[in-house]
Amino acid sequence: MPIRVAWGIQHPMSGHLTLYLDVDGDIVLNTEADVGYTHRGLEKIAEYRNFIQYVPVIERACDFDASNFALGYVRAVEALMGIEVPERAKYLRVIAAELSRIMSHLYAQALLSMTGGFETMTVWSANDRELILDLLERLSGARVTHTYIIPGGVRADIPKGFKEKAYDVLNYLERRIWDYYKMLFQNKTFQDRTMGVGVLSKQDAIELGITGPNLRASGVDFDVRRDDPYEAYDKLDFEVVVEKEGDSYARALVRFYEIAQSIKIIKQALKDLPEGPIRCKTPPMLPRGETYTRIESGRGELGVYIVGSGTNKPYRLKISAPSFRNLAGLVYLCRDIPMGDIPVIYYSLDILLLDVDR
Amino acid sequence: MDVERLLEEIKTKLSDVLVEAKIDRPRYASIKVKPEGMVKAATLLKENGFNHPLSVSGVDYPDRGEVEVVYHVSCLDSKSLVALKTALPRGQPSMPSLREIWRGVHFHERETWEMLGVKFEGHPELKRFLLQEDWEEGVYPLRKEFKLKPES
Numbered sequence: 001m002p003i004r005v006a007w008g009i010q011h012p013m014s015g016h017l018t019l020y021l022d023v024d025g026d027i028v029l030n031t032e033a034d035v036g037y038t039h040r041g042l043e044k045i046a047e048y049r050n051f052i053q054y055v056p057v058i059e060r061a062c063d064f065d066a067s068n069f070a071l072g073y074v075r076a077v078e079a080l081m082g083i084e085v086p087e088r089a090k091y092l093r094v095i096a097a098e099l100s101r102i103m104s105h106l107y108a109q110a111l112l113s114m115t116g117g118f119e120t121m122t123v124w125s126a127n128d129r130e131l132i133l134d135l136l137e138r139l140s141g142a143r144v145t146h147t148y149i150i151p152g153g154v155r156a157d158i159p160k161g162f163k164e165k166a167y168d169v170l171n172y173l174e175r176r177i178w179d180y181y182k183m184l185f186q187n188k189t190f191q192d193r194t195m196g197v198g199v200l201s202k203q204d205a206i207e208l209g210i211t212g213p214n215l216r217a218s219g220v221d222f223d224v225r226r227d228d229p230y231e232a233y234d235k236l237d238f239e240v241v242v243e244k245e246g247d248s249y250a251r252a253l254v255r256f257y258e259i260a261q262s263i264k265i266i267k268q269a270l271k272d273l274p275e276g277p278i279r280c281k282t283p284p285m286l287p288r289g290e291t292y293t294r295i296e297s298g299r300g301e302l303g304v305y306i307v308g309s310g311t312n313k314p315y316r317l318k319i320s321a322p323s324f325r326n327l328a329g330l331v332y333l334c335r336d337i338p339m340g341d342i343p344v345i346y347y348s349l350d351i352l353l354l355d356v357d358r
Numbered sequence: 359m360d361v362e363r364l365l366e367e368i369k370t371k372l373s374d375v376l377v378e379a380k381i382d383r384p385r386y387a388s389i390k391v392k393p394e395g396m397v398k399a400a401t402l403l404k405e406n407g408f409n410h411p412l413s414v415s416g417v418d419y420p421d422r423g424e425v426e427v428v429y430h431v432s433c434l435d436s437k438s439l440v441a442l443k444t445a446l447p448r449g450q451p452s453m454p455s456l457r458e459i460w461r462g463v464h465f466h467e468r469e470t471w472e473m474l475g476v477k478f479e480g481h482p483e484l485k486r487f488l489l490q491e492d493w494e495e496g497v498y499p500l501r502k503e504f505k506l507k508p509e510s
Contacts, residue, residue: 035487036488036489041506044500206409206434207409207410210462211412228385228437292441305428316415316418318413320413
């Protein structure tokens with residue numbers, strides 16, 4: 001006889017959501033998600049802010065991947081205005097965005113390993129994430145919400161000694177991630193805990209609108225950075241990581257390999273960094289019209305739909321957030337599974353509730 | 359299917375409901391149809407490989423008396439993206455749900471319903487999602503008449 005359990009808003013995972021579970025013993029038959037506990041109305045706020053004031057606001061939509069979110073919004077504004085930023089700014093943006101992606105992936109890995117009982121791995125990932133945060137602090141002055149990428153370019157040039165420090169950290173991390181591999185991905189217990197758990201088929205992943213690492217873990221070879229390139233990504237050499245299995249292990253593994261690819265991208269960007277200005281002038285008003293731009297953020301594709309009306313405020317801004325789409329994956333996968341698998345699926349999908357609620 | 363060929367096909371097959379179809383920039387197209395043609399247009403898009411729904415947005419235009427609903431759907435093979443739009447009357451905005459065609463739009467439509475009051479007919483779960491349970495009936499935060507109060 002199934003009973004309905006409200007699991008949340010306090011639950012063993014991070015973030016505020018309630019899952020209504022129909023359970024029969026330990027088996028979850030059906031799941032409904034109730035979100036919105038951290039809804040701040042960011043889309044409405046956009047209609048009341050000068051477009052430049054909104055950059056720090058959108059970073060709060062996903063403060064574990066702040067620079068990518070800022071980049072998504074700024075690109076929409078620039079596409080609407082039809083401006084092209086200087087070459088040096090493009091490379092600096094790539095550096096900030098990729099550091100932000102490593103930060104996001106390490107955090108995801110820390111949480112996933114915590115739920116599997118691998119606290120050592122949690123501490124390792126969190127510790128190494130600090131090094132990335134330090135780099136971002138040198139670059140932008142802030143650890144988590146950087147507001148480094150602004151309409152027209154970036155806010156500041158790289159400081160003195162940044163390159164050397166960055167190479168140090170990246171060289172260290174390049175070696176260090178193979179410790180993660182041995183510690184976590186080759187660990188039999190972790191494999192048993194994640195392999196075959198939450199299998200999302202290719203067809204389902206596409207139809208549910210899943211994007212980013214979760215889509216690639218289901219065997220879809222698509223990455224906005226390569227397939228719809230923005231900033232300097234078309235000039236940089238990197239591989240798109242694809243796994244076929246579609247289970248929690250594959251999703252974790254895609255993130256792991258993407259850290260390595262991000263390191264590669266940042267090193268190239270630092271090496272090829274062209275000389276020149278870091279900012280260009282932007283018009284004071286958003287022109288009439290509308291545009292949709294997308295970028296690859298740490299959690300998946302971030303789409304920003306912006307409508308301008310000839311004032312300095314957006315007429316309408318829609319943040320199509322990756323975790324919002326991944327939530328559909330969570331609800332779909334949490335059926336006919338033991339209740340104990342929910343945290344593993346949740347963390348392997350890398351859902352951030354701030355980003356769902358906006 | 360790439361957007362150029364898609365637009366040709368749309369122009370021939372949907373001529374009765376088509377309002378506007380244009381290419382915004384390479385690989386990005388927008389198609390505007392009458393509300394009654396949405397299901398037909400969405401089916402045609404899906405048949406042509408646009409099976410990856412990304413976003414549903416609503417835009418309120420009080421001066422035109424319309425609420426515009428925009429579906430952004432991508433095609434992973436041709437790496438292109440289409441915005442499928444329709445304008446609904448602002449008083450009673452209602453259109454058939456496209457959930458049967460693109461099941462990924464389930465939550466997106468639910469959000470558009472509660473934020474702009476667009477009723478998606480045939481949607482099985484039109485209830486509060488991001489807003490609180492006791493949110494006042496008939497108040498839609500993303501409509502233009504909903505004003506934010508200045509902070510004191």
